[in-house]
Amino acid sequence: MPNDSYLNDMDLSRLFRPTAEAQGLPGLCYTDPDYHRLEQKRLFAEGWPAVAVGAELPRPGDLLPISVAGQPVLLVRDREGAVRAFHNICSHRGVVLVERAARGQPVVRCPYHSWAYGLDGRLLKTPDIGGSGKHTVPGLDPTALGLKPVRCGQWGDVIFVNLSGTAPELADWLDPLIRRWQHVDLGLLRHAGTAEFEVAADWKIAVENAVEFYHLPWVHPDLNSYSGADVHYFCNAGDRFAGTASAGYRPGRPAGETLPPFPDLTPELFARAEYPIVFPNMHFGLMADHAFAHILYPAGPGRHRQRFHLYVIGDAAMDPRLAAARAETLERWRAINAEDIGIVESLQLGRASEAYGGGRFSPAQDYVSHFFMRSIARHLGYQPPADAPSFSGAEEHTAPIRYSA
Numbered sequence: 001m002p003n004d005s006y007l008n009d010m011d012l013s014r015l016f017r018p019t020a021e022a023q024g025l026p027g028l029c030y031t032d033p034d035y036h037r038l039e040q041k042r043l044f045a046e047g048w049p050a051v052a053v054g055a056e057l058p059r060p061g062d063l064l065p066i067s068v069a070g071q072p073v074l075l076v077r078d079r080e081g082a083v084r085a086f087h088n089i090c091s092h093r094g095v096v097l098v099e100r101a102a103r104g105q106p107v108v109r110c111p112y113h114s115w116a117y118g119l120d121g122r123l124l125k126t127p128d129i130g131g132s133g134k135h136t137v138p139g140l141d142p143t144a145l146g147l148k149p150v151r152c153g154q155w156g157d158v159i160f161v162n163l164s165g166t167a168p169e170l171a172d173w174l175d176p177l178i179r180r181w182q183h184v185d186l187g188l189l190r191h192a193g194t195a196e197f198e199v200a201a202d203w204k205i206a207v208e209n210a211v212e213f214y215h216l217p218w219v220h221p222d223l224n225s226y227s228g229a230d231v232h233y234f235c236n237a238g239d240r241f242a243g244t245a246s247a248g249y250r251p252g253r254p255a256g257e258t259l260p261p262f263p264d265l266t267p268e269l270f271a272r273a274e275y276p277i278v279f280p281n282m283h284f285g286l287m288a289d290h291a292f293a294h295i296l297y298p299a300g301p302g303r304h305r306q307r308f309h310l311y312v313i314g315d316a317a318m319d320p321r322l323a324a325a326r327a328e329t330l331e332r333w334r335a336i337n338a339e340d341i342g343i344v345e346s347l348q349l350g351r352a353s354e355a356y357g358g359g360r361f362s363p364a365q366d367y368v369s370h371f372f373m374r375s376i377a378r379h380l381g382y383q384p385p386a387d388a389p390s391f392s393g394a395e396e397h398t399a400p401i402r403y404s405a
């Protein structure tokens with residue numbers, strides 16, 4: 001496992017220059033297995049990655065196995081309806097307990113020797129442990145052999161875990177974003193569909209692409225025709241959450257319908273759409289009439305999976321009459337994301353080139369990509385030079401940017 005000096009031995013000083021002079025993370029941060037292991041540990045085991053959404057395990061007894069920083073974790077909806085997380089291994093010989101999502105299970109049963117755990121993690125049954133027909137054995141205390149809990153929290157419908165147990169409270173971690181979006185009740189979000197993608201590129205490249213709108217006219221000409229870059233600006237919340245935003249959002253009429261918006265928005269808030277990265281691995285879009293949680297799952301250096309979850313606002317938006325409007329909204333986002341994937345995979349190939357030295361940034365257009373890379377380096381333990389410009393500079397970028405292509 002590489003240590004702090006691994007990163008500090010890399011010359012990242014150019015990353016911490018002002019955006020117009022800076023160079024990005026070097027190619028090995030997208031291709032190197034040692035770097036990948038360090039990143040998995042620091043960002044995904046010691047941080048609060050987004051790992052799932054509640055709609056993936058909606059009812060008590062629903063089980064969802066996931067992998068976090070290379071470790072098997074099990075999400076469980078317990079009898080009271082709360083989501084819990086456990087290490088997904090049996091206390092007996094360590095086999096992975098649940099390999100596929102399952103619904104409505106009364107217990108978590110090990111496939112190997114059938115030890116059974118309650119939805120609260122307690123070990124309930126150890127069949128034949130003392131020999132045929134003997135289900136207990138002296139010296140083996142079941143109360144000490146429950147599933148090992150993993151720290152878990154929820155914001156809106158999104159589930160986060162902190163494997164190390166050492167991160168700040170989730171509410172404190174998300175606090176800048178929670179305060180920025182006080183004008184909406186995320187409890188109104190209703191899950192309206194999922195799109196999945198397999199991408200032959202490092203997850204960070206997908207983030208970098210998601211937080212710039214420079215490419216809109218060329219990669220998404222259709223999107224650009226109704227949501228032009230000239231009404232976009234950069235938003236940021238604290239020193240971790242930044243992304244693109246629009247001051248001119250107008251809800252479409254998917255399938256000829258209108259999706260109900262959040263209640264009581266002022267005209268200015270109604271027209272505001274924001275798409276920050278919830279550091280490190282979720283792109284979250286908040287619009288007046290829908291939202292999305294787009295979660296990226298690293299799958300080794302140079303590969304990741306994505307799950308894009310669409311949300312609409314309130315029970316009225318789930319009316320069967322609006323099914324086509326919801327489906328069309330999801331399809332529109334799926335198509336936009338599909339347009340990005342070819343570019344994202346091409347960027348991955350470029351990162352493997354010896355000629356790649358981190359590239360350069362447009363200060364007007366690539367500000368958040370640069371911000372994100374600096375966040376990565378800092379959270380990995382890199383010590384920026386003492387004269388590095390401060391992180392709060394994103395606040396200067398909240399006005400719409402005039403676009404002149």
Ligand code: FES
Pocket residue numbers: 090091092093094095110111112113114115
């Ligand atoms: S490994 Fe699970 S019961 Fe033996």
Ligand SMILES: [Fe+2]
Pocket residue numbers: 209210215219220336340
């Ligand atoms: Fe894009």
